[in-house]
Each structure stands twice: as structure tokens, then as C-alpha cells.
Amino acid sequence: MTPGEASAVDDAVDRVVHTRFGTFAVDPGAVVRFPAGLPGFEACRQFVVLSSPELAPFSCLHAVVGPAASFLVVDPRLALADYRCALGAADLARLDASEATVLLWLAIVSMGDDGQACVNLRAPIVVNPERMLGYQLMPHNSLYPVRHPLAAA
């Protein structure tokens, strides 16, 4: 990210965030913009991906502007090794990415009714680290479930 792009980040971004996983300092250059928000959290447009050795392999996707929103996320390929999700031209355009862009994939973790941890493989979050743009995919024909049981990793 260039300094010019960093200045585009909202000055209202929290410099320190308090999550259920502890307190983290936020580097403004680490803020990922989600122009469409996330379904259910449409007002949350700026997030950070927080990682720590204790949290690994999980990360915390945390909103830094607007309503409080925090998600535990994990690489979907850790939940399902052969996970595949195709991006269409419109998805790539939304992420300002090309076919060659290395993207960060995050699946949201939730608790199933039986208390078993699950991951949402149906609607993964994709981040383009080169543009710090994120978007929650909702492929029309995905056969992956919204609650895929997370085996002990």
C-alpha cells in the first residue's frame, strides 16, 4: 500500500480495538475496506484482520468503524483441504483483482446448535491484500454448507 492510499482510510478508525481475544493496536495501513459491508453488518465498512500466536490458526475479523462486529475466521482450506471456490469477473472487479492476484480467504467460524464449531464455507470472505479490499462471496451455485463442522485442527 502506498502512503497515498493509506490516507484514504477514514480518520475515525479506532487505533486500539478491544476484542474478546484481547486488546490490539491497529495500524491504519492494515485496515481492509468492505465497500458493501457484510450481510447483517452492512454499516461496517472497515475491518482489521487480527492474528496472534495464541489465536492461530484462527484470526479475528474486527470492525474498526461503525457498529461493533467481530468474527472468528479461519482459512477455509484448513476446514476442508480441497475447498475450491471460483471467482467470477464481477467478483474480481469488486476486489480490484486479477486472476493472478494472491487473495486472502477467510471462512467465518460459528457454533452449531450442538456446540460444535462450524465454518461457513458457503459464503467465504475474500480480501485482496494489494488493494486492502474485502468482500463476502455468495456464489449462486455453491454446494458448500454454511455450517461445515470444524474438525480438531
Added chain:
Amino acid sequence: MLVFTRKRNQTIMIGDGVEVRVLRVGRDGVRLGVTAPPAVPVHRREVYELIREENRRAAAACVRPSGTPGRATAAGELARRRTS
């Protein structure tokens, strides 16, 4: 609500970028084709609502694992590592 009668292959325009075309009319359903600019997401409503509910549920259940948190790293660092 605006109500239109459309025949097969007829369309309606929404704004200047979204077009909805009736492709087929069956006994139990209508097949529609939607053309929209990349910036306009198009979803089946029930899929959007399912994802919305799962997101809300996940945010509510974002529980604290054992252990104390350490230094934050972020996608920004990932980007710098990959582009350096």
C-alpha cells in the same frame, strides 16, 4: 409496488444499469435473467438472508479461546510481505 405484465423475452429496466428479462414461464416458476453492473450484487433473497443470519450468529458466538493474545498482525503485513 409497481406491477408489470411481461411476456417471455420481455424485460424491465431498473435504473439505467439493471435489466431483468423473463426467460421462461413454467407452471411453478418463472426463470429470470438479470443483467447488472459489477458493483450491483444480485442474490436470491433467501440466500442473502441465510448468510445474514449466519453472520449475526457467528458474531454473537465469537467466543474467547484460552490463552492470552499476543501482538497483532494483519492483512497489511501480509500484503507487504507478498509485494516485497
